[in-house]
Amino acid sequence: MSKSLWYFAAAVTLAAAMMSCGGKGQPSETAPAANTAGKPVDSATAGTVTGSIKLDGTPPRPKNINMAAEPNCSKQHSTPAQTEDVVPGDGGTLQNVVVYLKGDFSQYSFPPMTAPVTIDQKGCQYHPHVLALQTGEPLSVINSDQTTHNIHPVPKDNREWNESQPPGAQPIMQTFARPEVAIPVKCNVHPWMKSYIAVFNNPYFEVTGKDGSFTIKNVPPGTYTVTAWHEDYGSSEQSVTIGPSESKSVTITFKASSAASD
Amino acid sequence: MTPRPHQNVHRFAVFTAACTLLLLIAGALVTSNDAGLSVPDWPLSYGSLAPPLVGGIFYEHGHRVIASFVGLLSIVLAVWLWRVESRRPPAERPAKIWLRWLGVAALGAIVAQGLLGGLTVLFFLPPSVSSAHAALAQLFFATVASIALFTSAWWEKETGFWLRDFRSPSIHTLALATVAAVFVQLILGAAFRHKAFGIIPHLAGAVIVTGLIFWLAGALRHRFPGVPELRFAARGLHILIGVQLLLGAAAWWSRLYAASFPQPIPVMVALTVAHVVMGALVLVGTVLVTLVCYRLVQPAGALVGSPEPRPSAAD
Structure with a gap:
């Protein structure tokens, strides 16, 4: 019996080792974090792209989140916490939209971003709900709640990771090596917690706030595609040409009825 | 009166099978609550x-x-079976020696199952590993349930081979095909739950499994009308597939309904878990029916559907 069991244990261990070698095809983290070989953008001739993101139609009503299973979080909300997938801004605008420029920036180099971008878990929700950063830029994950969270980005092009964070734990520091719009982030302890992280290899991006506006500065002259990405409405684009020291305004409108189903 | 050698180990196997059913419920709750990665590390939490x-x-x-806990029960069950079978008189050994290896197989399955569970956590729920984890759970449950049958008083008492079946396909072929189809269907269901692919293969599988189970149940009823076990088996198969179809439809409706909620809702969780667990019971049901067929029905003989006088246990 013992001999057979040993054979079986060896076979299972071998299978496990083979699977662990194969894994899920995780991208390695050795990809270049940012282009440092080009020239810096000439700020004397650089322009600006401004604008706003509009929402045409009646936005869907947010849904209440049931946090009864997590009293530490529910008591932080005087009214029931609500979903944040579609958050209207002032004057028919839309918040939490990632706006970025598509174009050829290969001839430019951009200084590495060393100050961390912070995402906070507070009241069992992510703050901010959508954030954007550059490749190699540190992401600091903090837990302001008196409960345990796990933070789990589910990227397609970057390395997937999943870390737990008890109350009072040190911030989790992570970086992303590749551009990706956008990485869903979730907490499996509290399944209603969702967030998105957009990663770029240039600094030409912004996330719309309460007024739905954006300002992308220090853009070298050229023709670009202004792309707006929203978690429910997907992407919408407009072309823009920036001359030397020129400022252009762009308005992109999403239709409220065009939300992608889950 | 001397107790049967398997009396206590049978009770223990039934207990292990019941705990395995509880384990299946717990596993289904993990998936339905999207909690698979809520504990990032393994084997500790x-x-x-x-x-x-x-x-x-x-x-x-x-x-x-x-x-x-089920792993511990499996160790005890494997050791117990080994010891009981080793103490059998040499004359009986050829008939039952395989049973101890079935206990070892169950233990091996639960060990492999634990490793698959760990791998699926450490590799962020790859659909293939998660589906394999779900499928092996069903196999383990069926194995333990089979051990419970093999150690039962009924199995000990039955001398076997008193029915004959000439029809084509034979009842054995039909039963085995049904078990295979149910198992493939469980894999398709697990793959759907773990997002390996969509619902269509699982729906197609449901049609095939339903057809085979009705065929098998009809064959049991018509070929062996006077055999209480097989009549009971046919009725049980009808009940299992009927309830499972209803649960499947309800679980699908609940998923569509729950899609607009920010988190898993109780009705979706309850119906989906019930559907998963009933799927396991369908597999175990078909496996046990197959074993009973192999115990009672000889694949060659003279008469179709007319059982010979049932031999007594003393024969």
Whole structure:
């Protein structure tokens, strides 16, 4: 019996080792974090792209989140916490939209971003709900709640990771090596917690706030595609040409009825 | 009166099977509550044996605790079977010696199952590994249920081979095909749940499995009308597939309904878990019916559907 069991244990261990070698095809983290070989953008001739993101139609009503299973979080909300997938801004605008420029920036180099971008878990929700950063830029994950969270980005092009964070734990520091719009982030302890992280290899991006506006500065002259990405409405684009020291305004409108189903 | 050699081990096998059913419920709760990665580490949970049982951690760690308990039961069952079978008189050994290897196989399955569970956590729920984890759970349950049957008083008492079947396909072929189809269907269901692919293969599988189970149940009823066990088996198969079809439809409706909610809702969780567990019971049901067929029905003989006088246990 013992001999057979040993054979079986060896076979299972071998299978496990083979699977662990194969894994899920995780991208390695050795990809270049940012282009440092080009020239810096000439700020004397650089322009600006401004604008706003509009929402045409009646936005869907947010849904209440049931946090009864997590009293530490529910008591932080005087009214029931609500979903944040579609958050209207002032004057028919839309918040939490990632706006970025598509174009050829290969001839430019951009200084590495060393100050961390912070995402906070507070009241069992992510703050901010959508954030954007550059490749190699540190992401600091903090837990302001008196409960345990796990933070789990589910990227397609970057390395997937999943870390737990008890109350009072040190911030989790992570970086992303590749551009990706956008990485869903979730907490499996509290399944209603969702967030998105957009990663770029240039600094030409912004996330719309309460007024739905954006300002992308220090853009070298050229023709670009202004792309707006929203978690429910997907992407919408407009072309823009920036001359030397020129400022252009762009308005992109999403239709409220065009939300992608889950 | 001398107790049967398998009397207590049979009771223990039934207990292990019941705990395995509980384990299947716990595992289904993990998936339905999207809690599979709420504990990022393995084999410990948050580096300890007693993590904070908040949110999804309750489901994931609870699943691990029950799985560990079933693992312990499997060790006891394998050792017990081995010892009981080793003490049999040499003359009986050729008939039952395989049973101890079935206990070892069950133990091996639960060990492999634990490793698959760990791998699926450490590799962020790859659909292939998660589906394999779900499928092996069903196989383990069927194995333990089979051990319970093999150690039962009924199995000990039956001398076997008193029915004959000339029809084509034979009842054995039909039963085996049904078991295989149910198992493939469970894999398709697990793959759908773990997002390996869509619902269509699982729906197609449901049609095939339903057809085969009705065919098998009809064959049992018509070929062996006077055999209480097989009449009961036919009725049981009808009930199992009927309830399972209803649960499947309800679970699908609940998923569509729950899609607009920010979190898993109780009705969706309950119906989906019930559908998963009933699927396991359908597999076990068809496996046990198949074994009973192999016990009672000889694949060659003179008469179709007319059982010979049932031999007594003393014959």
